[in-house]
Each structure stands twice: as structure tokens, then as C-alpha cells.
Amino acid sequence: MSIRRKLTILMLFLSLVPTLIVGVLAYISINSELTSKTVDQLNSTASKQEQKINALIQNKREEVSKLTNRFDLQTALSNYINTNGQWGGDDIYSILFNRKVANSDLQSITLVNLEGKVVATTTSGNSVTHLDPKEYSIADNKEGSLTVEKGQQDGIAKIRVVSRVSVNKKPAGYLSVMFRADDIIAAVQDYTGLGSTGETIVAAQDSNGAVALFPLRFDTDAALSRNLNSLSLFDKTNGVYKDAIDYRDKQVMISTKTLASTDWKLATKIDMDEALASIVQLRNTIALVVIASSVVIAGIILYVTRLFTRPILQIAQASQKIGYGNFSTRVSVKNHDEIGELAGSINAMGANLSVLVSNIESQRHRLEAILNSTTDSILAIDKNGLIVLANNAGTKLTGYSEETLAGRHIDEVFKFTRDLQPYSINYDVTGVNTYPGLQYQNADGTTHYVKVIVAKITEVSEQSAAQVIVTIHDETKSRELENMKLDFVSMAAHELRTPLAAIRGYLELMTYKNGSAVSDGAADYLQQALRSASELGGLISNLLSVSRIERGALTFNPQKLDLGQEIKQAIEDVSVDESGKSNNVSVKFEGLDQGCFVQADQLALHEVLNNLINNAIKYNKKDGQVIITLSQNGDNYRVSIKDSGIGIPRQALGNLFTKFYRVRGGLNSGSTGTGLGLFIAKSIIERHKGSIYASSQEGVGSEFTFELPMFDKCLAEDSNQQARRERGWTTQNIAR
Numbered sequence: 001m002s003i004r005r006k007l008t009i010l011m012l013f014l015s016l017v018p019t020l021i022v023g024v025l026a027y028i029s030i031n032s033e034l035t036s037k038t039v040d041q042l043n044s045t046a047s048k049q050e051q052k053i054n055a056l057i058q059n060k061r062e063e064v065s066k067l068t069n070r071f072d073l074q075t076a077l078s079n080y081i082n083t084n085g086q087w088g089g090d091d092i093y094s095i096l097f098n099r100k101v102a103n104s105d106l107q108s109i110t111l112v113n114l115e116g117k118v119v120a121t122t123t124s125g126n127s128v129t130h131l132d133p134k135e136y137s138i139a140d141n142k143e144g145s146l147t148v149e150k151g152q153q154d155g156i157a158k159i160r161v162v163s164r165v166s167v168n169k170k171p172a173g174y175l176s177v178m179f180r181a182d183d184i185i186a187a188v189q190d191y192t193g194l195g196s197t198g199e200t201i202v203a204a205q206d207s208n209g210a211v212a213l214f215p216l217r218f219d220t221d222a223a224l225s226r227n228l229n230s231l232s233l234f235d236k237t238n239g240v241y242k243d244a245i246d247y248r249d250k251q252v253m254i255s256t257k258t259l260a261s262t263d264w265k266l267a268t269k270i271d272m273d274e275a276l277a278s279i280v281q282l283r284n285t286i287a288l289v290v291i292a293s294s295v296v297i298a299g300i301i302l303y304v305t306r307l308f309t310r311p312i313l314q315i316a317q318a319s320q321k322i323g324y325g326n327f328s329t330r331v332s333v334k335n336h337d338e339i340g341e342l343a344g345s346i347n348a349m350g351a352n353l354s355v356l357v358s359n360i361e362s363q364r365h366r367l368e369a370i371l372n373s374t375t376d377s378i379l380a381i382d383k384n385g386l387i388v389l390a391n392n393a394g395t396k397l398t399g400y401s402e403e404t405l406a407g408r409h410i411d412e413v414f415k416f417t418r419d420l421q422p423y424s425i426n427y428d429v430t431g432v433n434t435y436p437g438l439q440y441q442n443a444d445g446t447t448h449y450v451k452v453i454v455a456k457i458t459e460v461s462e463q464s465a466a467q468v469i470v471t472i473h474d475e476t477k478s479r480e481l482e483n484m485k486l487d488f489v490s491m492a493a494h495e496l497r498t499p500l501a502a503i504r505g506y507l508e509l510m511t512y513k514n515g516s517a518v519s520d521g522a523a524d525y526l527q528q529a530l531r532s533a534s535e536l537g538g539l540i541s542n543l544l545s546v547s548r549i550e551r552g553a554l555t556f557n558p559q560k561l562d563l564g565q566e567i568k569q570a571i572e573d574v575s576v577d578e579s580g581k582s583n584n585v586s587v588k589f590e591g592l593d594q595g596c597f598v599q600a601d602q603l604a605l606h607e608v609l610n611n612l613i614n615n616a617i618k619y620n621k622k623d624g625q626v627i628i629t630l631s632q633n634g635d636n637y638r639v640s641i642k643d644s645g646i647g648i649p650r651q652a653l654g655n656l657f658t659k660f661y662r663v664r665g666g667l668n669s670g671s672t673g674t675g676l677g678l679f680i681a682k683s684i685i686e687r688h689k690g691s692i693y694a695s696s697q698e699g700v701g702s703e704f705t706f707e708l709p710m711f712d713k714c715l716a717e718d719s720n721q722q723a724r725r726e727r728g729w730t731t732q733n734i735a736r
């Protein structure tokens with residue numbers, strides 16, 4: 001969500017919520033104020049009507065009371081009783097009639113005796129001589145009964161008051177007085193200040209609850225009297241009830257009062273809708289005000305928010321553009337506040353970034369130029385082996401463009417071989433791994449001789465694209481040169497061999513056939529010339545071997561050989577005399593001497609043995625000794641040639657098997673040699689799946705050992721023990 005939206009929502013919330021709260025509170029307080037005022041008004045109207053009705057009833061009772069207490073009426077009644085109805089009746093009638101005439105409210109007055117027989121009545125045409133007892137019975141605890149009834153002929157509601165008449169304090173009869181109820185009806189219908197739905201009901205209790213005594217305002221509705229019970233008038237104590245539902249199913253506020261000296265209930269009620277009608281208008285007004293003010297506030301907020309956020313948006317857009325590399329973008333906010341400061345910082349950042357990026361760019365160009373000017377192919381790969389970068393030499397070597405290379409797996413592009421066999425490189429390295437002597441055939445079919453160096457980039461994060469640098473050094477050209485050199489050496493050696501053989505032949509002829517013909521001195525010279533020719537032959541043969549090794553043209557004729565026999569033969573070859581010495585050095589053979597078969601080329605094996613034994617003699621001391629031991633080491637046969645010679649300095653041991661290496665200085669100085677013998681021996685042994693190594697102690701002696709896989713198990717089982725003992729006699733012992 002954008003900051004503008006957030007700010008707008010926040011400000012709307014902060015400003016509109018209080019407006020709404022104030023509106024709702026105002027509505028609630030006005031509502032309750034109005035309700036309480038209506039309650040007061042209802043109460044006071046109800047009280048006034050109660051007083052009026054009580055006063056009217058009181059008047060009627062007093063009227064009856066006055067009549068019963070009249071002396072002339074009591075005297076006439078006494079006469080009537082004493083004369084058994086002969087006298088007094090007319091007097092009574094005259095008194096009652098005069099009274100009726102004097103009071104227009106009176107409808108009729110009837111006097112009955114204690115038995116219920118009518119003594120006199122103002123009701124014209126009334127033929128009833130006996131009245132129903134209920135019409136004149138007086139409740140025990142009341143002065144006189146008060147009932148409401150409808151006129152049989154006119155249907156008008158009337159009030160009947162019955163009172164006892166006593167003569168000389170003795171009950172003598174009952175006076176039943178019928179009043180018009182107009183005044184009470186008028187009082188009930190006076191709804192002063194209660195509006196159009198206000199009304200007062202006077203009800204009596206019947207077995208179902210309430211029954212209306214006096215006409216209701218809505219008395220045209222036939223259902224009203226039936227539904228009057230919904231008001232539960234007689235269940236309620238005197239008071240005001242706001243949640244009543246009236247007989248028209250309207251929510252009403254109702255005030256109930258019990259009328260004194262009657263069992264009537266007076267209910268004054270008003271519709272809640274009408275009572276609170278003004279509040280509805282007020283509510284609408286408040287809502288209107290709240291809505292109008294909200295709209296205005298929202299408008300102001302939107303404007304203000306826009307005013308505040310516009311510069312922030314400008315800054316955000318500018319930073320986004322700068323982020324996309326458009327460093328010339330500037331923010332044009334001129335505010336002299338924090339936002340203005342921020343805009344200034346963004347502008348400065350853009351300028352600085354521009355300088356920084358152009359620096360980086362120029363550095364990148366420089367690096368690219370360096371990378372592309374190297375003749376080695378350099379490729380960067382990610383942790384999954386996918387190529388992420390390749391320099392010009394890389395694209396040239398592979399024949400692909402940089403775009404084609406990018407994203408491809410390095411194994412898919414570079415399929416290396418070694419000795420014509422597929423060779424896979426481990427690119428998941430921790431340090432630097434070098435793979436020399438590989439061939440690579442590129443897209444157009446050209447074979448390249450390469451050296452591959454795989455190096456993990458140090459201090460690189462896991463997320464970085466380039467994780468490993470692969471450098472491919474193309475050795476094809478140097479290899480071609482080397483081959484040319486080897487070809488030349490090979491050719492020269494071949495060419496030298498023929499004349500040398502002729503020279504040696506003639507020298508031998510001269511020495512042996514015509515030996516007696518030459519003088520002693522000349523014979524010595526001839527011997528010397530023969531030795532030199534022989535050395536030269538050795539050198540030529542070594543050079544040829546090396547050239548074959550280097551060009552991979554060394555071929556073997558492997559056969560099953562008895563190693564012990566071959567060693568003995570080699571010892572003989574070094575011209576050991578009868579006392580087992582050669583050049584005053586004794587040569588001894590120990591250990592297993594037969595049945596140790598290996599698979600090897602006989603000539604090559606002899607070349608190795610001759611070389612090692614010759615060296616042991618050549619670099620020995622005067623009267624020194626050479627011990628050759630054959631033993632078993634696991635699945636290998638081990639041959640060690642140990643001498644008591646001049647030894648080899650520790651630092652020279654690592655280079656002994658390198659081409660042309662010779663130990664210089666020290667005790668070795670003066671000896672002749674080419675430094676090729678050990679190199680050839682190592683190449684031959686390794687081609688036979690064996691190993692060769694040396695140990696030495698300067699001034700004490702050296703031990704050269706080689707091992708070859710056994711052709712078969714050694715026959716001499718019991719010689720195992722001896723072999724183990726021989727194994728104990730190891731290079732380490734000598735080295736120490």
C-alpha cells in the first residue's frame with residue numbers, strides 16, 4: 001500500500017471517527033432527553049386526568065350520599081314500610097323525581113326495599129318490580145358500588161351508584177342512581193399535549209385481564225377491546241413503561257395508574273414514533289451534517305495528503321529511475337524541510353552513483369580487455385556448472401559465440417579426453433585443481449591439447465553467479481613444437497645409430513681380431529674408443545626411448561616373466577666378475593628367486609633393471625656393495641636395489657624421475673650421464689601398472705624400489721615370511 005493511501009486512511013480515520021462519535025453521542029443524548037421529557041409529560045397528563053376522574057366520581061358518590069341522608073326521604077320510606085306500602089310511596093317518588101329534574105346528570109333514581117321490590121323509580125315505563133340483586137348489592141367494605149353499563153336503548157355508557165338507605169340507623173332499602181358518563185368520557189378524551197396518537201384508557205379487570213370501561217380513542221376498531229390485554233394493565237404497578245406494544249401493534253410509552261376508590265386502571269399512552277418524531281428529524285439532520293462534514297473533511301484530507309505526498313512520490317519515482325540506471329534523473333522538490341533534504345540527498349546520490357558506475361564501467365572494460373587479451377580460455381561457471389562468462393579465447397576455442405555459451409553447462413560444451421578415453425573434470429572444487437594432458441575436440445572438429453585449471457573463487461558469496469573459474473591453457477602449439485623436436489631427436493638418433501654401429505664393429509674387429517697386431521698403447525686407445533662408442537650407443541638408445549615415450553609411441557610385447565630370473569640375467573649383464581663384483585662393487589641378489597611371475601615386456605624390464613643396477617654401481621663408493629632383493633608386497637612383487645653409495649640429497653629426491661635431471665655438485669660431481677635413465681624407468685614401470693620410488697641418505701646409500709602387479713600367486717608360499725622380513729628392510733631404514 002502506498003504511503004499516500006496509508007496517510008489518507010489514517011487521516012480519514014482520525015478526523016471522521018470523532019465526527020461520527022460526536023454525531024452518535026449527540027443523537028443518543030437528545031434521544032434520552034426527549035424520552036425523559038415525554039415521560040414527564042405523560043406522567044403529568046396521567047396525573048391530571050386521574051385527579052379529574054377521581055373528582056367526578058367523588059361528586060357522584062356525594063350526590064348519592066346526600067340523597068340517602070335526606071330526612072324527608074327517610075321519613076317517607078319509614079311511612080311506606082310502616083303502612084306496608086299504603087302511604088309514603090308518592091312522597092318518595094316526588095322527592096326522587098324532583099332530584100332528577102334538578103340534576104341533569106342523573107338519568108334515573110330507583111329505591112328498592114330490602115327484598116328487592118321497587119318502591120319508587122324515575123325510570124318511565126319501567127315495569128320491573130324486582131331488580132337483579134347485583135344491580136343494588138353493596139360490597140361489604142365499600143360505601144356504595146360503582147358500575148359502568150351501557151344503556152339498553154341508547155347504548156350510551158352510564159355509571160350506576162348503589163347505596164344503602166337506613167331509617168333510624170337500620171337498613172331499610174337501596175338507592176340505585178344512574179348517572180350520565182359524559183363528563184368522565186370527556187375527561188378521558190382530553191389528551192392535552194399528547195399529540196395525535198396520545199390517548200387515555202380507563203379499564204376494569206375481568207377474568208382475562210383488562211376490559212375497556214370508557215370509549216377508546218380508536219374505538220371504531222372492533223379488535224381494540226380484545227387486544228387491550230396486550231397492555232397487561234393489571235400486571236403493572238403504577239408507573240411509566242417504554243417498551244409496551246399497544247393494541248394496534250405499535251410501540252408505545254404508557255403510564256398506568258390505579259384510580260382511587262375504584263378497581264379501575266387508568267392508562268395514558270403515546271406512540272414512541274410520535275414521541276420521538278422530532279428525534280428522527282434531528283437524526284437525519286445530524287447524519288446529514290456528519291456526511292457533509294465528512295465529505296468536506298475527506299476532500300481537505302485528500303488535498304493535504306496529496307500536497308504532502310507529492311514530493312515524496314517524486315522522490316520515490318526519481319530513486320526508482322536512478323535504481324534502473326538513469327543516473328541523470330534529478331528531483332525538483334524545493335521544500336525547505338526534511339523532504340527537501342531528502343530530495344537533495346537523492347540528487348547527490350544520483351550524481352555520486354553516476355561517477356561510481358562510470359568508474360566501475362571503465363574498470364570493467366579494462367578487466368574485459370585484459371581477460372580478452374589473454375591467450376588462455378577463461379570461463380566463469382556458477383555453482384551448478386552453468387557458464388556465466390567466457391573470454392574471447394574461450395569463444396574462439398569452442399567455436400561458439402559468448403551468447404551461445406552463456407547458460408550452457410560446461411560439461412555439455414567441453415568433452416575432454418585423455419589417451420583417447422573420455423575424461424570428466426570435477427568442477428566442484430574447494431581450492432585449485434590442475435588437469436594436464438587433456439584433449440579437446442571443438443565444434444569444427446579440431447583437436448586441441450589442453451591443460452585445465454579449475455579454481456574456486458575465494459571470498460565469494462553463495463548468491464554470486466560466478467563461483468568457479470575454469471582456465472583452459474591450449475598447449476597444441478607447444479606440443480606441436482615439442483613433437484617436431486622429438487621427431488628431430490628421433491630422426492637424428494636413428495641416423496647416428498647406423499654409423500655408430502659401423503664404428504663399434506670396426507673397433508671390435510680391430511681390438512679382438514687384430515689385437516695381437518696392435519701395440520699395448522693402441523689396444524688401450526681402442527678399448528677407450530669402444531667404451532665411448534658404447535656410451536654413445538646408450539645415449540642414442542635413451543634418446544630414442546624418450547622420444548617414443550613423449551610421443552606415446554612406446555610399444556610393448558608383454559609376456560609372462562619370472563622376475564627372479566630376469567634380475568639374475570640383469571646382474572650378469574652388468575659384467576660381474578667371478579668374485580661377484582663390477583667395478584669393485586659387489587652385487588648380491590637376495591630373497592625370492594623363482595616363481596614370481598609378472599606380465600611385462602622383457603626388453604623394457606631389462607632396461608629398467610640395467611639402469612637401476614648400473615646407477616647403484618656407478619654412484620657407489622670404492623668397494624661398496626649393491627643388494628638386490630625380490631619380495632612380495634600384497635598383490636605386487638617388489639624389487640629393491642640398495643647401494644652403499646654416495647646417496648642423494650633430500651631436496652633432490654623429488655626431481656630424480658624428471659627428464660634430464662641430474663644431481664649436481666657434491667659427491668656426484670665428475671660422473672657422466674644424461675639424466676634420462678630414471679625417467680625412462682619410471683615411464684616403463686608406470687605403463688606396466690606399477691610404481692617406482694627412491695629413498696636415500698646422503699653419504700650412506702640409496703635404495704630404488706619398483707613394484708609390479710603379480711601375474712599369479714607366488715609359488716613359494718613359505719617364502720612369505722621371508723618376504724615380510726624383506727619388506728621390513730625398507731627404504732625408511734635406509735633413509736634413517
Ligand code: ADP
Nearest residue numbers: 615616619647662663673674675676677678702
Ligand atoms: P644418469 O645416471 O644418466 O645421470 P639417471 O636418470 O639414471 O641419469 O639418474 C639421474 C641422477 O640421479 C643421476 O645423475 C644421479 O645424480 C642420481 N642417481 C641415480 N641413481 C643414483 C644412486 N644409486 N645413487 C646416487 N645417485 C643416483
